[in-house]
Amino acid sequence: MDLKDLYRDVILDHNKRPRNFGTLDPADSRADGHNPLCGDRLTVTVRMDGDRIDDIRFEGKGCAISTASASLMTEAVKGKDVASIARLRDMVQHALTEHDYEVPGELGKLAALAGVREFPARVKCATLCWHTLDAALGAGAATVSTE
Amino acid sequence: MNAEPARLAAGMPYDVARVRADFPVLATRVRGKRLAFLDTAASAQRPLQVIEAVAAYERTSHANVHRGVYQLSQRATDAFEGARERVRRFLNAASEREVIFTRGTTEAINLVAQSWARSTLGPGDEILITWMEHHANIVPWQMVCQQTGATLKVAPIDRRGELRLDAFRALLSPRTRLVAFTAVSNSLGTVLPAAEIVAAARAVGALVLVDAAQAVPHERVDLRALDCDFLAFSGHKLYGPTGIGVLWGREAVLREMPPWQGGGDMILTVSFERTTYNALPYKFEAGTPNISGAIGLAAAIDYLEGLGIERVHAHEQALLQRATAALGRIPGLTIVGQAARKAGVISFTLEGVHPHDLGTILDAEGVAVRAGHHCAMPVMDFFEVAATARASFGCYSDEADLEQLVAALGHAREVFG
Numbered sequence: 343m344d345l346k347d348l349y350r351d352v353i354l355d356h357n358k359r360p361r362n363f364g365t366l367d368p369a370d371s372r373a374d375g376h377n378p379l380c381g382d383r384l385t386v387t388v389r390m391d392g393d394r395i396d397d398i399r400f401e402g403k404g405c406a407i408s409t410a411s412a413s414l415m416t417e418a419v420k421g422k423d424v425a426s427i428a429r430l431r432d433m434v435q436h437a438l439t440e441h442d443y444e445v446p447g448e449l450g451k452l453a454a455l456a457g458v459r460e461f462p463a464r465v466k467c468a469t470l471c472w473h474t475l476d477a478a479l480g481a482g483a484a485t486v487s488t489e
Numbered sequence: 490m491n492a493e494p495a496r497l498a499a500g501m502p503y504d505v506a507r508v509r510a511d512f513p514v515l516a517t518r519v520r521g522k523r524l525a526f527l528d529t530a531a532s533a534q535r536p537l538q539v540i541e542a543v544a545a546y547e548r549t550s551h552a553n554v555h556r557g558v559y560q561l562s563q564r565a566t567d568a569f570e571g572a573r574e575r576v577r578r579f580l581n582a583a584s585e586r587e588v589i590f591t592r593g594t595t596e597a598i599n600l601v602a603q604s605w606a607r608s609t610l611g612p613g614d615e616i617l618i619t620w621m622e623h624h625a626n627i628v629p630w631q632m633v634c635q636q637t638g639a640t641l642k643v644a645p646i647d648r649r650g651e652l653r654l655d656a657f658r659a660l661l662s663p664r665t666r667l668v669a670f671t672a673v674s675n676s677l678g679t680v681l682p683a684a685e686i687v688a689a690a691r692a693v694g695a696l697v698l699v700d701a702a703q704a705v706p707h708e709r710v711d712l713r714a715l716d717c718d719f720l721a722f723s724g725h726k727l728y729g730p731t732g733i734g735v736l737w738g739r740e741a742v743l744r745e746m747p748p749w750q751g752g753g754d755m756i757l758t759v760s761f762e763r764t765t766y767n768a769l770p771y772k773f774e775a776g777t778p779n780i781s782g783a784i785g786l787a788a789a790i791d792y793l794e795g796l797g798i799e800r801v802h803a804h805e806q807a808l809l810q811r812a813t814a815a816l817g818r819i820p821g822l823t824i825v826g827q828a829a830r831k832a833g834v835i836s837f838t839l840e841g842v843h844p845h846d847l848g849t850i851l852d853a854e855g856v857a858v859r860a861g862h863h864c865a866m867p868v869m870d871f872f873e874v875a876a877t878a879r880a881s882f883g884c885y886s887d888e889a890d891l892e893q894l895v896a897a898l899g900h901a902r903e904v905f906g
């Protein structure tokens with residue numbers, strides 16, 4: 343187990359310079375996510391074009407893993423339709439939690455998060471943004487919690 | 490089996506290496522590194538003397554207490570009641586009738602809230618706490634305020650993390666029925682001015698509850714000097730087992746309080762028409778208690794007093810001073826909570842590194858610290874941080890732990906450069 347597997351350059355970069363940071367106004371929907379264990383909070387706003395995400399922003403305070411994960415997510419889902427996003431989300435979930443899961447090339451930069459699987463205490467940091475996006479896309483409550 | 494406690498002759502220097510030898514877990518390696526356990530404020534490690542006392546009871550003396558006429562049950566009862574007497578002596582309480590075993594500090598405070606406060610308070614009555622309380626000394630009062638219509642008041646703190654005594658006094662009035670405060674803040678390390686708080690509360694006729702969970706491991710707590718009405722602490726922060734704690738209550742107050750949980754052991758007679766309750770302290774101990782936990786707690790008290798609480802305190806204070814200086818030299822590091830009087834607790838943030846990331850990086854270096862809100866979210870809000878990292882010391886903490894922490898913090902700064 344190596345810290346470099348967790349804090350890869352891509353993650354440190356997205357933590358330092360998060361992409362798509364801020365809020366969309368107006369937005370078609372928004373959702374808040376909260377991890378009560380560590381106090382991480384983030385808000386996701388999306389603008390839709392049919393069932394496709396036209397634009398997305400996130401804002402919040404969190405650890406490097408949660409910030410980088412949210413930043414990478416916004417890059418990955420922009421322009422994609424809801425069905426492809428759900429597929430992506432499931433692949434990320436597998437990559438974060440399953441030791442023998444072979445990370446598909448399709449995940450692109452999101453694959454950098456796979457190191458989290460060696461640090462079970464940190465999985466929720468990485469999944470918070472995806473749960474929040476789910477909520478924003480109408481799959482759940484407007485406020486989600488990891489607990 | 491009969492591990493010799495690390496009794497240190499008076500006048501001899503505090504031999505932390507000998508103390509460490511009593512704690513088997515300190516020899517384990519984590520991630521291939523020496524373990525620097527700096528999370529004693531969350532839960533202290535246990536010495537062999539406690540482990541062996543619990544094991545010996547389980548091997549030779551277990552049966553249910555206060556029930557059997559057979560010898561084994563009598564032996565268990567004697568050991569359990571012996572533990573109660575040990576706690577009484579530890580606190581300098583007047584009577585073992587005042588010593589109630591609970592699951593821990595949290596349950597002890599809930600007992601007072603649901604028995605005393607719920608049966609006594611009503612609209613117009615006030616409970617006064619401080620901004621520094623652990624959630625366990627906030628939420629039970631919020632719950633009972635909802636049930637009774639009483640009001641919860643909170644005395645503010647200042648930027649150093651000290652109670653603002655003037656503001657505290659200004660919040661006291663004849664409506665104040667209870668003042669509940671922590672003797673030592675778990676998140677900041679602040680030692681509160683207990684004598685002043687108790688005197689001010691007494692002056693308006695309020696009862697006083699002291700959350701002593703973080704105090705008893707570090708300093709002598711003498712109930713006759715403290716003059717409070719309730720005091721709560723946990724075994725596991727005192728080098729004893731989890732799942733055991735104590736509520737001490739003034740006998741005159743406890744006698745007037747209704748039971749809070751019903752069941753076996755807390756009754757004298759039961760019929761479907763009428764049940765009569767047992768005497769103190771059993772009235773508040775429904776069900777089979779944590780017998781081995783109480784025995785482990787007594788062993789932990791023996792252990793700590795064997796070391797000498799005053800000497801442990803001096804050792805921790807020396808370490809706290811060195812740690813404060815060493816951490817203060819790290820660029821970007823801010824110590825949260827800089828009270829004049831502190832226990833061995835340092836909460837801090839490191840610029841550019843979230844406490845949660847810090848926790849993971851320190852862990853990779855074998856350093857165990859707490860990262861989070863420390864069950865004191867209002868304190869985090871006050872200092873406008875989501876979380877802090879917290880290093881806390883115990884009787885076994887040493888210079889090497891501190892060096893390892895400082896080196897690991899340097900590593901964290903490299904990773905996040």
